[in-house]
Amino acid sequence: xxxxxxxxxxxxxxxxxxxxxxxxxxxxxxxxxxxxxxxxxxxxxxxxxxxxxxxxxxxxxxxxxxxxxxxxxxxxxxxxxxxxxxxxxxxxxxxxxxxxxxxxxxxxxxxxxxxxxxxxxxxxxxxxxxxxxxxxxxxxxxxxxxxxxxxxxxxxxxxxxxxxxxxxxxxxxxxxxxxxxxxxxxxxxxxxxxxxxxxxxxxxxxxxxxxxxxxxxxxxxxxxxxxxxxxxxxxxxxxxxxxxxxxxxxxxxxxxxxxxxxxxxxxxxxxxxxxxxxxxxxxxxxxxxxxxxxxxxxxxxxxxxxxxxxxxxxxxxxxxxxxxxxxxxxxxxxxxxxxxxxxxxxxxxxxxxxxxxxxxxxxxxxxxxxxxxxxxxxxxxxxxxxxxxxxxxxxxxxxxxxxxxxxxxxxxxxxxxxxxxxxxxxxxxxxxxxxxxxxxxxxxxxxxxxxxxxxxxx
Numbered sequence: 001x002x003x004x005x006x007x008x009x010x011x012x013x014x015x016x017x018x019x020x021x022x023x024x025x026x027x028x029x030x031x032x033x034x035x036x037x038x039x040x041x042x043x044x045x046x047x048x049x050x051x052x053x054x055x056x057x058x059x060x061x062x063x064x065x066x067x068x069x070x071x072x073x074x075x076x077x078x079x080x081x082x083x084x085x086x087x088x089x090x091x092x093x094x095x096x097x098x099x100x101x102x103x104x105x106x107x108x109x110x111x112x113x114x115x116x117x118x119x120x121x122x123x124x125x126x127x128x129x130x131x132x133x134x135x136x137x138x139x140x141x142x143x144x145x146x147x148x149x150x151x152x153x154x155x156x157x158x159x160x161x162x163x164x165x166x167x168x169x170x171x172x173x174x175x176x177x178x179x180x181x182x183x184x185x186x187x188x189x190x191x192x193x194x195x196x197x198x199x200x201x202x203x204x205x206x207x208x209x210x211x212x213x214x215x216x217x218x219x220x221x222x223x224x225x226x227x228x229x230x231x232x233x234x235x236x237x238x239x240x241x242x243x244x245x246x247x248x249x250x251x252x253x254x255x256x257x258x259x260x261x262x263x264x265x266x267x268x269x270x271x272x273x274x275x276x277x278x279x280x281x282x283x284x285x286x287x288x289x290x291x292x293x294x295x296x297x298x299x300x301x302x303x304x305x306x307x308x309x310x311x312x313x314x315x316x317x318x319x320x321x322x323x324x325x326x327x328x329x330x331x332x333x334x335x336x337x338x339x340x341x342x343x344x345x346x347x348x349x350x351x352x353x354x355x356x357x358x359x360x361x362x363x364x365x366x367x368x369x370x371x372x373x374x375x376x377x378x379x380x381x382x383x384x385x386x387x388x389x390x391x392x393x394x395x396x397x398x399x400x401x402x403x404x405x406x407x408x409x410x411x412x413x414x415x416x417x418x419x420x421x422x423x424x425x426x427x428x429x430x431x432x433x434x435x436x437x438x439x440x441x442x443x444x445x446x447x448x449x450x451x452x453x454x455x456x457x458x
Contacts, residue, residue, distance in 0.1 A: 104188045125165055125172070143155055231266070248281055251285075309333055312331070328362070330364070376409050377407070397441060412450045415451045416452045435456050
């Protein structure tokens with residue numbers, strides 16, 4: 001990326017230097033011929049082109065400054081220097097337009113003599129038109145390639161120069177046809193063109209510096225996020241533009257029960273979607289639990305998990321009595337948290353749940369988060385006997401052999417892990433009920449079993 005930025009900066013710099021050289025040639029031609037023939041229109045065009053020389057120099061330095069990488073004092077980079085340079089160019093254009101307007105009005109009111117007509121006046125205009133057309137095309141292509149507003153500003157200037165040159169040509173042709181004031185009128189037209197170009201530059205770059213969000217860019221980013229599906233809900237989208245690059249600040253909400261890894265994956269998907277919609281953009285995504293469009297259980301879960309010290313919330317049960325509901329849930333806290341602190345947090349959770357519509361009462365059960373248990377394989381003789389007895393009980397209770405079985409010896413006792421195949425068409429509730437009953441039966445009939453975990457699969 002750094003090498004690409006350096007190549008872009010050097011390409012923009014070369015384009016700007018060429019513009020400076022061409023503008024200087026046009027200034028010399030227009031001013032020289034205009035002064036020699038007393039053509040205010042050509043002099044005004046020369047003044048406008050001299051403004052372009054100064055503007056192009058500003059662009060050159062603005063582009064060099066804007067190409068610097070981000071640092072501690074400028075975390076978003078320096079590319080807005082190009083927008084500032086474009087504002088400087090607009091100010092120069094307006095100054096030149098005012099000067100031309102004053103002189104043109106003086107000529108019109110004083111009845112100044114018409115300029116001398118020479119063939120090289122038309123030659124200069126022809127050269128100016130060719131150069132304006134070529135440098136407008138080059139600057140426009142370069143601005144699109146490098147995303148440079150300073151070069152885009154130059155392209156606008158050069159296009160205005162071309163229109164101004166056509167106005168000068170029309171004025172000289174009018175003078176040649178016998179209309180003495182044609183040159184002064186052409187000068188006024190050039191001034192109008194200059195002001196319109198400057199106003200456009202002021203509007204575009206001032207909006208960028210004021211962090212106005214481009215409507216098209218925002219719509220594209222919002223549409224890309226919406227296409228990710230209902231699991232990701234856009235809460236806030238803020239965009240700012242800096243020299244053709246977008247910086248996006250996005251807040252999305254995900255289901256309250258989503259794990260941290262799932263939230264991170266959702267953020268990655270949002271970043272990718274926005275970057276595809278707005279290439280080269282810098283995206284920061286904040287993920288929060290969803291609070292709208294949820295049923296009562298999901299709202300309760302979201303409230304519980306909003307407390308940093310609540311590590312888990314489970315066994316959430318809603319007891320409905322007409323239009324009222326009673327909620328019970330288990331909250332797990334860090335193992336070393338004292339009871340008073342855990343109770344204060346649980347009370348905050350209960351108060352927040354009671355504020356939900358229809359909730360009449362809340363009961364919380366406080367638990368410590370389980371510490372990791374040191375596990376080791378069970379002794380072979382005991383392992384074989386336990387596995388044999390477990391297979392017999394599973395076969396007797398379900399009529400089918402268990403799948404994978406594994407025994408772990410822990411400080412709390414022996415833990416049995418086994419896999420049980422379900423029946424065709426069996427519901428999740430039925431499978432869970434069978435697994436729960438079988439776990440209790442195995443713990444009751446096999447000595448030394450501290451816990452049984454059954455995984456059910458179709």
